[in-house]
Amino acid sequence: MMMKKIMLIMLLVAFTVTSALAVDGGNPRKGKYLFKKNCKSCHTEGAEGGAVTPLSKTMAQWDKFFEDNKHPGDAWSNFGEQDLLDINQFLFDHAVDSDQPETCG
Numbered sequence: 867m868m869m870k871k872i873m874l875i876m877l878l879v880a881f882t883v884t885s886a887l888a889v890d891g892g893n894p895r896k897g898k899y900l901f902k903k904n905c906k907s908c909h910t911e912g913a914e915g916g917a918v919t920p921l922s923k924t925m926a927q928w929d930k931f932f933e934d935n936k937h938p939g940d941a942w943s944n945f946g947e948q949d950l951l952d953i954n955q956f957l958f959d960h961a962v963d964s965d966q967p968e969t970c971g
């Protein structure tokens with residue numbers, strides 16, 4: 867009886883922790899690939915968009931940026947919803963205040 871209760875509590879904790887992680891359904895590995903392929907062209911030092919890496923924002927700022935979906939120009943018009951979810955997840959996972967900050971050079 868006691869054991870069941872403990873299991874239930876552990877399940878609840880695990881669930882709460884997972885759902886605290888940004889958007890659901892984003893694939894960070896795909897996001898990294900898409901970011902390098904589609905964003906880096908404009909977002910390296912000296913390019914038209916200026917340098918952007920996961921470290922450019924905090925986790926909350928990345929989520930807000932994608933939520934607002936107001937990237938300048940029409941650079942994002944070619945991305946599907948899933949692509950943006952994936953990129954959002956990648957940037958979030960490696961944001962400046964994340965567990966694994968990463969520049970993605």
Ligand code: HEC
Nearest residue numbers: 901904905907908909914915916918922931937938941953
């Ligand atoms: C066609 C070129 C181009 C592409 C592709 C592009 N951007 Fe941008 N991006 C820009 C320009 C231009 C700006 C505006 C820079 C400025 O105002 O100094 C910008 C601004 C930004 C900013 C800063 C906005 C802010 O207020 O913080 C972020 C973050 C950003 N882009 C992320 C991305 C991401 C992520 C991708 C890929 C999904 C991407 N961009 C693809 C050209 C591009």
